[in-house]
Amino acid sequence: MLILQNLSYIHPNKDVLFDKLNVTFNRQQKIALIGNNGIGKSTLLKIMAGTLAPATGLVKTEHTPYYIPQLFGQFNDYSIAQALCIEDKLNALKAIENGEVSEANLNALDDDWTIEERCQEALTHWNLEDLDLTQSMGNLSGGQKTKVFLAGISIHQPEIILLDEPSNHLDTQGRRILYDFIQTTNSTLVVVSHDRKLLNLLDAVYELSKRGITVYGGNYDFYAEQKRIESAALDQDIQSKEKALRKAKEVARETLERQQKLDARGRKKQEKAGMPTIVMKTLKNNAEKSSARIKDIHAEKTGGITQELTELRKALPDIDKMKFGFDASALHKGKxxxxxxxxxxxxxxxxxxxxxxxxxxxxxxxxxxxxxxxxxxxxxxxxxxxxxxxxxxxxxxxxxxxxxxxxxxxxxxxxxxxxxxxxxxxxxxxxxxxxxxxxxxxxxxxxxxxxxxxxxxxxxxxxxxxxxxxxxxxxxxxxxxxxxxxxxxxxxxxxxxxxxxxxxxxxxxxxxxxxxxxxxxxxxxxxxx
Missing domain, CATH: 3.40.50.300 (P-loop containing nucleotide triphosphate hydrolases)
Incomplete structure (x- = not known):
């Protein structure tokens, strides 16, 4: 189990990335962590992995998570064995095999006598059998680096695995192996990915946004359907609010016109009755104040509706705000x-x-x-x-x-x-x-x-x-x-x-x-x- 309690992170420039997150990832659960670019998904994974400290809050877990980052440039000066944190074990095993059975070597090996075989099996499984564990990570392609860290899962056999865009640099064959692993593993998974085929293999979607984390109890297709329902409801709310705004403006106009007509008729009656000028001015001022009050009342009402409509429109998905309008190609179809x-x-x-x-x-x-x-x-x-x-x-x-x-x-x-x-x-x-x-x-x-x-x-x-x-x-x-x-x-x-x-x-x-x-x-x- 992995528990996040009141977790917050603040950028060095004092901007709050996320605040007071409370989330529980249960044993053997397979979770998709999604959200817009810049919302803090990778940062949250790093905090869960223990490579980044939160501003406030705690990460509680009985097991050390195995973390595969999105970028690997920091490992370019490492050997494959160093990047996978197995160099000390391999060196200790080699020393013991050469007769150096010291307490230091035995402690370093920690009874992991199959480490070498597991390494070879894992690399072969990911089609990396040509690689040597002493090779530099800097000489590998992006896809090879990803596969090296994925191979590390079989080597370390962790209870909790954190994956940040694991399919980014994989070809079709590599993705197929990854998908098979995700379906068959009993480890707890938290996966940040835009690969929707991968996301459909996971049990639930946790959406990170400015409001916090919203849980959707199904795979990506289920999440997308729920978002479509939410979007349709939002569209309905916007249409309803637009109708209310039109009605409010219409009522305001009609009320003001009616008041102006009443004022005009009153002035004519007053002129016919021959009222003194001072009385006429007082009545005129009262009429103007009455019209101003009516204007203010309706302006406040339409202003409130306008503000509500603005907030609703802000909630629209970006895709619904955009207009593409590509011109057609000049070539006839089939040329x-x-x-x-x-x-x-x-x-x-x-x-x-x-x-x-x-x-x-x-x-x-x-x-x-x-x-x-x-x-x-x-x-x-x-x-x-x-x-x-x-x-x-x-x-x-x-x-x-x-x-x-x-x-x-x-x-x-x-x-x-x-x-x-x-x-x-x-x-x-x-x-x-x-x-x-x-x-x-x-x-x-x-x-x-x-x-x-x-x-x-x-x-x-x-x-x-x-x-x-x-x-x-x-x-x-x-x-x-x-x-x-x-x-x-x-x-x-x-x-x-x-x-x-x-x-x-x-x-x-x-x-x-x-x-x-x-x-x-x-x-x-x-x-x-």
């Missing part, structure tokens, strides 16, 4: 964009693909490029874009407008401000206020317009890129996405998904996120071996 016959590429004498590729891509299609890490997916993209030519075979490319979107959103120039970046795509000569309206639609308010591209998060870069594409005079004929969901939270993945579904052109995707591929309607695939 052949790429016709590659028997192509291959290589370095030196060795060809990249075991068999030459044949690729036929028509306008309007949605196609995935599939293959393990190192199978040449990015190379194929470069060939399709004309950045490199195949060493063998032939390729014909139609004159198309193609946009390549990688996982770092390199289309965004970090040297430019948000507004300057949008202006760079302004091929249709939109006025300044029109560009700023478009930016506002993509959640970039006036405080963001001068913000540098280098200061944007992955989700912000993605939203700015989508905004820039809508500012362009015409949508691209071909959009190529290279692992587009890797650095996004669930909210921003949903924004990207909605935008891609609004796009009518051709889509080519490299992604190991099966859920995303399904959501954007990718049904065909190019398999690389």
């Amino acid at each position: 052949i964009l790429i016709d590659a016959k028997n192509i291959n590429f290589g370095y030196g004498q060795k060809m990249l693909w075991a068999e030459p590729l044949n690729v036929l891509l028509a306008s309007g299609e949605r196609v995935a490029i599939r293959g393990l890490n190192g199978s040449g997916k990015t190379t194929l993209i470069k060939i399709i874009l004309g950045e490199i030519e195949p060493l063998v075979g032939s390729i014909q490319r139609a004159a198309t407008k193609a946009v390549y979107i990688d996982q770092d959103y390199s289309l965004i120039d970090n040297r430019l401000s948000v507004y300057e970046q949008a202006q760079k795509f302004n091929t249709s000569a939109l006025q300044e206020h029109d560009i700023k309206i478009r930016l506002s639609r993509f959640l970039f308010g006036k405080d963001d317009w001068d913000k540098s591209g280098s200061a944007l998060s992955g989700g912000e870069k993605m939203r700015l890129m989508l905004c820039c594409l809508t500012i362009g005079n015409q949508a691209p004929d071909l959009i190529i996405l290279d692992e587009p969901t890797n650095n996004l939270d669930i909210q921003n993945i949903e924004i990207l998904t909605a935008a891609i579904n609004d796009y009518q052109g051709t889509l080519l995707v490299i992604s190991h996120d099966a859920y995303f591929l399904e959501q954007v309607g990718v049904v065909q695939g190019i398999d690389l071996r």
Whole structure:
């Protein structure tokens, strides 16, 4: 069991990240911890792991959690054995086998005589049998580093496991092994992930927000359905409040008009009756005060409703605030964009693909490029874009407008401000206020317009890129996405998904996120071996 009591964390600049969290994770429970980027999910995992101290509160547990971080750069100077905290045991075992049966070595080994065998079995299970435990972590790929720490689970056999984006750098095969582990393990799991296929394997969703942690007693699909119900109720509340505001304004107008008519009739009667001027002025002042009071009463009422409506609209999901409006591609559906016959590429004498590729891509299609890490997916993209030519075979490319979107959103120039970046795509000569309206639609308010591209998060870069594409005079004929969901939270993945579904052109995707591929309607695939 893992218990969080009155847990708070405050940034060095005194900003409160979360405050007085009280949560219990029961034995063998499998929990998804989700929330928007920057809300504090990774920070909370670090506190639970004991690598970061909270501002207030306690973490209670009988077992030391095994923690797999999202980033591994801090381990680059470590060997694999050092990163997994098993170097002392392995050295002690080796020394004992060489006859150095000292008390220090026996204490270091701690009766773990199978440590070496478990290491080899674990590395083999994760397809890392070619690695040596003395190798440097800095020489490994992102996927290999993730697998090393996942292999550490079998080595250490922990009761509690904390995983921060464990599928981020894994290929399809690696994800399959991870999913199988999650389904079969008896350990307590707390998982931060945007991989919705993975999230559907977990028992419950704990959503971290500014309000604290809200528990949803089911997997991600159950959570998403509950959020849809909440969103529909919110929409209904907004519509009801908008109707009430219109009615209140109408009543205020009618009441004021009625009062003004009564005042006008009263003045005419007073003039006919020949009342003294001083009396007329007094009655006029009284009438004006009465009208002012009526105005104030109704202004207070409409103001209250307006404030309530503003608060309700703030609660809307960001995706519901955005407007995509992509222009259609100029190409007719079915036009052949790429016709590659028997192509291959290589370095030196060795060809990249075991068999030459044949690729036929028509306008309007949605196609995935599939293959393990190192199978040449990015190379194929470069060939399709004309950045490199195949060493063998032939390729014909139609004159198309193609946009390549990688996982770092390199289309965004970090040297430019948000507004300057949008202006760079302004091929249709939109006025300044029109560009700023478009930016506002993509959640970039006036405080963001001068913000540098280098200061944007992955989700912000993605939203700015989508905004820039809508500012362009015409949508691209071909959009190529290279692992587009890797650095996004669930909210921003949903924004990207909605935008891609609004796009009518051709889509080519490299992604190991099966859920995303399904959501954007990718049904065909190019398999690389």
